[in-house]
Amino acid sequence: MKHTKLLLSAIALFALAPIASAQKPNEISNSFIRGRHRQEIVIPQIQGYNVYKADLHTHTIYSDGGVTPSWRVREAWFDGLDIIAITDHIEYRRVEREMLEYMGDYIKEEYRNLPKGVNTNLQGNAADKRGILANLNVGYDKAVESNEQYGLLVVRGVEITRNEGHFNAIFTKDNNKIYHPDIETSVRNAVKQGAFVFHNHPKHDKTTASGLTPLSEGMHQKGLLKGIELCNGPVMWSRLISYCLDNGYTPISTSDGHTTMAERFYPHYNNGTYRNMTLILAKQCDEKSIKEALFAGRTIAYHNNKLIGKAEYLEELFKASVSIEHMCDNKKETMVILTNKSSIPYQLKFGKRTAVVEGMGAVQITLPKGSDSVDFVITNLITGNGKRAKASLSFNRKPTNKYLQENPTWYPY
Ligand SMILES: [Zn+2]
Ligand SMILES: [Zn+2]
Incomplete structure (x- = not known):
């Protein structure tokens, strides 16, 4: 009986040892702080x-x-x-x-x-x-x-x-x-x-x-x-x-x-x-x-x-946050991707269309075929009573890619 107890204690100690040595008390409290x-x-x-x-x-x-x-x-x-x-x-x-x-x-x-x-x-x-x-x-x-x-x-x-x-x-x-x-x-x-x-x-x-x-x-x-x-x-x-x-x-x-x-x-x-x-x-x-x-x-x-x-700050904020990339053209339209590297979402109006590029997100939008720029009104950037920030983004057009033309939504961005 005594031997069994000792053996069990030894197994328990052996089993616990790696955990105890891996996590010293001060590390436990630090990880708690890091956890916040x-x-x-x-x-x-x-x-x-x-x-x-x-x-x-x-x-x-x-x-x-x-x-x-x-x-x-x-x-x-x-x-x-x-x-x-x-x-x-x-x-x-x-x-x-x-x-x-x-x-x-x-x-x-x-x-x-x-x-x-x-x-x-x-x-x-x-x-x-x-x-x-x-x-x-x-x-x-x-x-x-x-x-x-x-x-x-x-x-x-x-x-x-x-x-x-x-x-x-x-x-x-x-x-x-x-x-x-x-x-x-x-x-x-x-x-x-x-x-x-x-x-x-x-x-x-x-x-x-x-x-x-x-x-x-x-x-x-x-x-x-x-x-x-x-x-x-x-x-x-x-x-x-x-x-x-x-x-x-x-x-x-x-x-x-x-x-x-x-x-x-x-x-x-x-x-x-x-x-x-x-x-x-x-x-x-x-x-x-x-x-x-x-x-x-x-x-x-x-x-x-x-x-x-002020318009100068909000327009620069938008331009510093959002980049534009040409994806491809299909039969009727030019497709581009907007990528937002800020946490602020931007609500966009361009021509008769609207889109939202979420904070830290991306969105695919379509423009008239052959476009190499787009004029945005950013409706959530307010620069005066009834006034909104505006920004024009231009992009380099990519050579025609037949596969993307036929499968535009498969573009791996
Ligand atoms: Zn108060
Ligand atoms: Zn008050």
């Missing part, structure tokens, strides 16, 4: 600039969001972004009230049991003399801590939130020094810190030429607001596209996520589109280069597989 995967969104360079993917407007539990800053960073990394801004509301901090209850005896006697907290909703009224007691930099600090293992560019910011309008200031230096009862002074406080300020989910106003409220139109004209959110979550402000581009404002697309992105962008998220992104054309992914690009207006707003931006 990120969705990569491939976009070619435009005008010699790299194209970085950013969400410049998100919320966390440090205002009225449902997730932690750490979650925001992790989710952005998973979603393929390079840059994430944490822009909690200064004036509206729902969770602060909940935290006061939770903190109980930890907090000063005078602030305990305050059902509404201290100045936690200042959207329609000014703070009383106690001011804002919370440290508005904590959300950003927590995001930076979590980012150590992800390596994104995390941007400090705030949303200035009043009944008259909402404005995002990013690349702020100290979020505790921005609030002022007067909205324009608050924006100026952010500008003084070198922040890039943009106009969130613009309100419509019939009395102005731009369709913006007089207050926000005035702040644009004074140079305080440099960008406009043309897309916020599921909404796109189509009527403001030309106003934004023609007046030199930077087009922005953000999630304004308060909950998870899967919820925010459902069902698009599951149908081959990405969360809203501002594509930033910059030399490097650091604060200096990204800020410079934003002030220079070098962005493209991405929303549900639509891209909004």
Whole structure:
């Protein structure tokens, strides 16, 4: 009996030995890290600039969001972004009230049991003399801590939130020094810190030429607001596209996520589109280069597989992404293949025909016989109100191949 036990133990040890030596404990943890995967969104360079993917407007539990800053960073990394801004509301901090209850005896006697907290909703009224007691930099600090293992560019910011309008200031230096009862002074406080300020989910106003409220139109004209959110979550402000581009404002697309992105962008998220992104054309992914690009207006707003931006950027993006190759001619037509090496799908109109070349995909299209070029209107690349990017692609014609002429769909691409 004893011998049998020993023998079984020896067999067990022998059987386990190769596994144990092949996988050391630290390798197991490394492979676990390697096992986490990120969705990569491939976009070619435009005008010699790299194209970085950013969400410049998100919320966390440090205002009225449902997730932690750490979650925001992790989710952005998973979603393929390079840059994430944490822009909690200064004036509206729902969770602060909940935290006061939770903190109980930890907090000063005078602030305990305050059902509404201290100045936690200042959207329609000014703070009383106690001011804002919370440290508005904590959300950003927590995001930076979590980012150590992800390596994104995390941007400090705030949303200035009043009944008259909402404005995002990013690349702020100290979020505790921005609030002022007067909205324009608050924006100026952010500008003084070198922040890039943009106009969130613009309100419509019939009395102005731009369709913006007089207050926000005035702040644009004074140079305080440099960008406009043309897309916020599921909404796109189509009527403001030309106003934004023609007046030199930077087009922005953000999630304004308060909950998870899967919820925010459902069902698009599951149908081959990405969360809203501002594509930033910059030399490097650091604060200096990204800020410079934003002030220079070098962005493209991405929303549900639509891209909004200057024609020069969108047309170059298309040409850098899509190549064309002559396949053969049959009796009536010339057949070509379009190959897309970007992750962005392009919706094409050429003559009376339409086609889609999917992200990282290819499509075969037919042209009038003898063609050696094709003019496209790319209907998902928006360059103004009712305007779309255009591009002409030409190709070298190949000598006639009788087999392909008779079997064109068998062409082995
Ligand atoms: Zn807002
Ligand atoms: Zn917001």
